[in-house]
Amino acid sequence: MFRIERLQALHAVDRHGSLAAAAEVLHLTPSAVSQQLSKLERDAGVRLLVPHGRTVKLTPAGKVLAESAETALDELARARTRIDALSGSITGPVRVGTVPTGVYVFVTEALTALVADHPAIEPAVVEAEPEKSLPMLVNGQLDIAVVESWDNMPVTRPPHTTWRGLRDDTARVMLPAGDPRAAADVISASDVARDSWVSWTAGSRAHAWLQHTLRERGVEPDVRHYVTGYATQFSLVTRLGATALMPAMSLAVASGYDVRALRLEDPAPHRTLYAVTAEPHPRPAVGACLDALADAAHLDHAAP
Secondary structure (H helix, E strand, C coil): CCCHHHHHHHHHHHHHCCHHHHHHHHCCCHHHHHHHHHHHHHHHCCCCEEEECCEEEECHHHHHHHHHHHHHHHHHHHHHHHHHHHHCCCCEEEEEEECHHHHHHHHHHHHHHHHHHCCCEEEEEEECCHHHHHHHHHCCCCCEEEEEEECCECCCCCCCCEEEEEEEEEEEEEEECCCHHHHCCEECHHHHCCCEEEEECCCCHHHHHHHHHHHCCCCCCEEEEEECCHHHHHHHHHHHCCEEEEEHHHHHHCCCCCEEEEEECCCCCEEEEEEEECCCCCCHHHHHHHHHHHHHHCCCCCCC
């Protein structure tokens, strides 16, 4: 019979593509993963892995066994879920990665309610954009990733993940309150074509979205400021007269900053926030967290 820890090592290499990535997911060293795979090869009596450049790839026999390992591990996860459900066990750590506006608007509220209902749950939060949180989810470092996907720049969905819609939101052009254009409700891209802009860090998905949104409207943004927080962006809008393009939900941290939020001309960019999981049968604690997130986000709540 094949030992479960050896099958887990093979499944992790198959899923994540390298010994190093598998080791990170399993919280082992690459050497320990390699030892488990060597023992599994002896158990199977055939080669399961072969060198492939700087990493490894599965042989046909390795693929067959990896597929069976995935089935076996899924069944064990399902059994664990059923056992926990029978005992009413909603306990243990729940690791949530989330976009910043999620923290500001509903994630903290959701986790507060979750712990009030289930005191044995141990929540942990990582503030991260989808380009970071989704790989962490797939690699087993998170249980849930709260991510955004803009209609004009959809996020790529990793395989073997489940997506649950939480809330809709739209983009707003942020101007200083004293700007003559701030009296309007809607503004066109051409009206801000000559502005200096504040954006997220260069190379981030949020920065790429700003450029993409304005370029598809014929505007090449003059980005002068690169920051990592909404409050900092509001400060630069208020004090330096910069212009920003931000989700409407970011207004949750606008208190104290004299800014005005205008709708960008139709079609205004729209985003949906999702709770994403990678486990096919989440633990009861993770399931309870998903429900708490949906309740706090008000799925049917219109974007501000």
